[in-house]
Amino acid sequence: MSECLTFEYQVPGDDFTRAGEASSSVKNKLKMMGVDSGAIRRVAIAMYEGEINMVIHAGGGAIKVMVTDDNIRIILADTGPGIPDVEKAMQLGYSTAPEEVRSLGFGAGMGLPNMKKYSDNMQIDTEVGVGTTVTMDIHL
């Protein structure tokens, strides 16, 4: 029998000052639960990038984190514009971030590649005009 803890967050789309709050909250919770620090680091990086993407590219969204004995699953769901070409979006350095966002230090085109790198499994479900759901697993 495996217990499942779930954390849920709403990410506002227009507030850069609050971007990253959900991922730091999860980081703290996992620390208190005594989760392996390497796994926490990977969760924090991958989730932060997904959270920022929601703010920058999708007008916000909802995040669900499910923790079991052997896995941490992060589900990032938004109702933004969707990603027309996922393969292209996954390329290192590819970004559609506007200039004002780049001036804040975002838009290097590193987020999605890093989410893939730091998770054990990543799936992108997206439809133009409907939204995007990114599911990542970090094994414990």
Ligand SMILES: Nc1ncnc2c1ncn2[C@@H]1O[C@H](COP(=O)(O)OP(=O)(O)OP(=O)(O)O)[C@@H](O)[C@H]1O
């Ligand atoms: N949730 C999303 N909704 C719509 N488009 C997205 C979403 N996430 C990513 N994208 C698209 O994929 C591109 C690449 O994303 P990625 O996170 O790799 O780079 P970035 O966000 O532009 O820059 P960085 O993450 O380095 O600050 C984005 O520029 C955007 O066009």
Ligand SMILES: [Mg+2]
């Ligand atoms: Mg990004």
